[in-house]
Amino acid sequence: MSGPVHSYDVVVRWSDEDRLGHVNNARYLTFVEDARLVWLAASPAGNGGVILARSEVDFRRQVHFAAGGRLVVHTDVRTIGRTSMRIGQDILPVDEAGRAGSVAEAVARTVHVLVAYDYDRQVSRPWNDAEREWLQPFVAAPGEG
Amino acid sequence: MSGPVHSYDVVVRWSDEDRLGHVNNARYLTFVEDARLVWLAASPAGNGGVILARSEVDFRRQVHFAAGGRLVVHTDVRTIGRTSMRIGQDILPVDEAGRAGSVAEAVARTVHVLVAYDYDRQVSRPWNDAEREWLQPFVAAPGEG
Amino acid sequence: MSGPVHSYDVVVRWSDEDRLGHVNNARYLTFVEDARLVWLAASPAGNGGVILARSEVDFRRQVHFAAGGRLVVHTDVRTIGRTSMRIGQDILPVDEAGRAGSVAEAVARTVHVLVAYDYDRQVSRPWNDAEREWLQPFVAAPGEG
Amino acid sequence: MSGPVHSYDVVVRWSDEDRLGHVNNARYLTFVEDARLVWLAASPAGNGGVILARSEVDFRRQVHFAAGGRLVVHTDVRTIGRTSMRIGQDILPVDEAGRAGSVAEAVARTVHVLVAYDYDRQVSRPWNDAEREWLQPFVAAPGEG
Numbered sequence: 001m002s003g004p005v006h007s008y009d010v011v012v013r014w015s016d017e018d019r020l021g022h023v024n025n026a027r028y029l030t031f032v033e034d035a036r037l038v039w040l041a042a043s044p045a046g047n048g049g050v051i052l053a054r055s056e057v058d059f060r061r062q063v064h065f066a067a068g069g070r071l072v073v074h075t076d077v078r079t080i081g082r083t084s085m086r087i088g089q090d091i092l093p094v095d096e097a098g099r100a101g102s103v104a105e106a107v108a109r110t111v112h113v114l115v116a117y118d119y120d121r122q123v124s125r126p127w128n129d130a131e132r133e134w135l136q137p138f139v140a141a142p143g144e145g
Numbered sequence: 146m147s148g149p150v151h152s153y154d155v156v157v158r159w160s161d162e163d164r165l166g167h168v169n170n171a172r173y174l175t176f177v178e179d180a181r182l183v184w185l186a187a188s189p190a191g192n193g194g195v196i197l198a199r200s201e202v203d204f205r206r207q208v209h210f211a212a213g214g215r216l217v218v219h220t221d222v223r224t225i226g227r228t229s230m231r232i233g234q235d236i237l238p239v240d241e242a243g244r245a246g247s248v249a250e251a252v253a254r255t256v257h258v259l260v261a262y263d264y265d266r267q268v269s270r271p272w273n274d275a276e277r278e279w280l281q282p283f284v285a286a287p288g289e290g
Numbered sequence: 291m292s293g294p295v296h297s298y299d300v301v302v303r304w305s306d307e308d309r310l311g312h313v314n315n316a317r318y319l320t321f322v323e324d325a326r327l328v329w330l331a332a333s334p335a336g337n338g339g340v341i342l343a344r345s346e347v348d349f350r351r352q353v354h355f356a357a358g359g360r361l362v363v364h365t366d367v368r369t370i371g372r373t374s375m376r377i378g379q380d381i382l383p384v385d386e387a388g389r390a391g392s393v394a395e396a397v398a399r400t401v402h403v404l405v406a407y408d409y410d411r412q413v414s415r416p417w418n419d420a421e422r423e424w425l426q427p428f429v430a431a432p433g434e435g
Numbered sequence: 436m437s438g439p440v441h442s443y444d445v446v447v448r449w450s451d452e453d454r455l456g457h458v459n460n461a462r463y464l465t466f467v468e469d470a471r472l473v474w475l476a477a478s479p480a481g482n483g484g485v486i487l488a489r490s491e492v493d494f495r496r497q498v499h500f501a502a503g504g505r506l507v508v509h510t511d512v513r514t515i516g517r518t519s520m521r522i523g524q525d526i527l528p529v530d531e532a533g534r535a536g537s538v539a540e541a542v543a544r545t546v547h548v549l550v551a552y553d554y555d556r557q558v559s560r561p562w563n564d565a566e567r568e569w570l571q572p573f574v575a576a577p578g579e580g
Contacts, residue, residue, distance in 0.1 A: 029316035055347045174461035
């Protein structure tokens with residue numbers, strides 16, 4: 001990932017893990033949800049101006065819990081449309097020095113469609129200029145992702 | 146339990162279970178919460194007129210998941226005070242014929258203090274007569290619980 | 291869905307819901323996971339012979355909780371490959387008579403890639419004949435899905 | 436709390452919160468579970484040498500989520516018996532400088548009975564000398580708790 005990404009630290013919980021000793025697949029959506037909310041909280045739209053329309057998850061590696069175990073979520077923007085955008089969120093391991101692993105080491109790679117949303121009127125809406133400007137730096141370079 | 150109790154069926158989920166193959170301890174509070182909400186939904190107070198102040202859980206047996214596994218929660222009232230009450234909620238196994246196990250076979254026994262609550266004013270309030278009348282049949286006989 | 295599907299009843303929990311009063315998006319993966327496990331438990335492979343490689347979720351409608359609320363998951367097979375298959379799992383509303391809504395009323399539509407897996411050797415494996423025969427009736431008619 | 440306590444940072448998740456905008460009551464058991472596992476991982480018994488027998492939770496304040504919100508769990512030992520111990524775990528707010536609030540500001544106060552356990556033989560066992568020595572510094576001063 002050559003462009004700037006938003007980075008969010010995840011603390012794994014004992015109860016995230018299932019009988020096989022793996023972090024449960026549904027928890028991946030929880031991890032990226034929290035990363036997304038913190039990322040968007042700083043945007044002009046805030047958390048309240050978008051809605052999740054679609055999620056795709058590729059499960060790459062099984063995560064085993066260690067007490068206080070950590071992961072990191074890297075979020076970037078793939079494409080921005082008139083009323084929606086496609087973002088990438090990779091769930092990566094963290095080494096003892098706190099450095100995120102590479103995409104090749106990803107635990108899971110996820111892609112999501114977010115729609116600019118007017119909750120009062122319950123309809124989608126176009127992104128405004130301030131939102132587009134804020135999102136632009138997170139757009140991955142061509143050929144990425 | 147000689148008096149009438151409220152009975153609520155729980156469907157265990159795969160993700161309720163942890164690495165040891167046991168239903169996670171925090172899920173017991175989830176099971177009894179749902180039982181309580183369904184029970185109270187039929188009361189004059191409804192779900193919105195009470196607040197949870199205290200929970201006690203005695204873990205008795207380890208529950209192992211089976212696909213589609215079931216448990217049952219039995220809820221009764223122990224004591225009713227001026228603005229609060231103490232209820233018992235036992236989490237029991239279910240046999241293949243759908244019959245609940247005895248208290249001696251309980252997976253967990255729990256006790257909770259619920260307070261009659263005025264959410265608008267954010268203060269406790271006395272139970273009214275309709276509430277007391279509705280609760281009375283669930284009060285366990287002396288010596289129970 | 292003209293072909294036979296596997297049907298699994300979901301009991302929504304109070305704690306499945308978030309601040310907006312909607313069932314949290316990650317819970318959809320939990321609902322379809324439980325449906326999948328019950329479905330596969332009856333197969334020659336059992337739960338232990340497959341691994342989840344990819345999930346796609348289209349969020350269609352927001353689900354609001356009602357005490358004891360229910361949903362249903364319909365599972366069918368889209369395509370069977372040499373070592374994997376693609377299945378569809380629709381999350382549908384249920385009316386008061388217990389009848390599932392149509393696909394047009396789906397809360398969410400999901401698609402998953404499951405891989406036939408040898409956990410001992412930690413490698414994928416071809417489906418065997420018994421597995422293929424068991425899966426065949428769940429394959430949707432051409433043009434479905 | 437005048438004696439030394441074990442301190443564990445909790446990152447609240449969006450999905451910890453329910454429709455009322457409060458952290459769900461069952462999550463408190465999850466927070467203290469993770470604190471307990473990290474604390475015990477450093478002990479001679481490790482996580483695998485104890486079992487949870489009883490939990491008590493006093494709910495003191497309602498916690499509202501903020502993106503990336505944090506809490507802290509303070510763990511201390513109340514009493515040590517022959518084969519069990521009683522510990523206290525307070526869930527406290529954290530100010531912007533990262534300092535934990537006082538017990539008077541606790542979100543919840545919890546107490547748990549942990550039993551020294553031989554999982555192989557599935558029976559309780561006496562604490563050994565190394566365990567007692569390790570636990571001693573966490574015992575609250577008389578009159579505490």
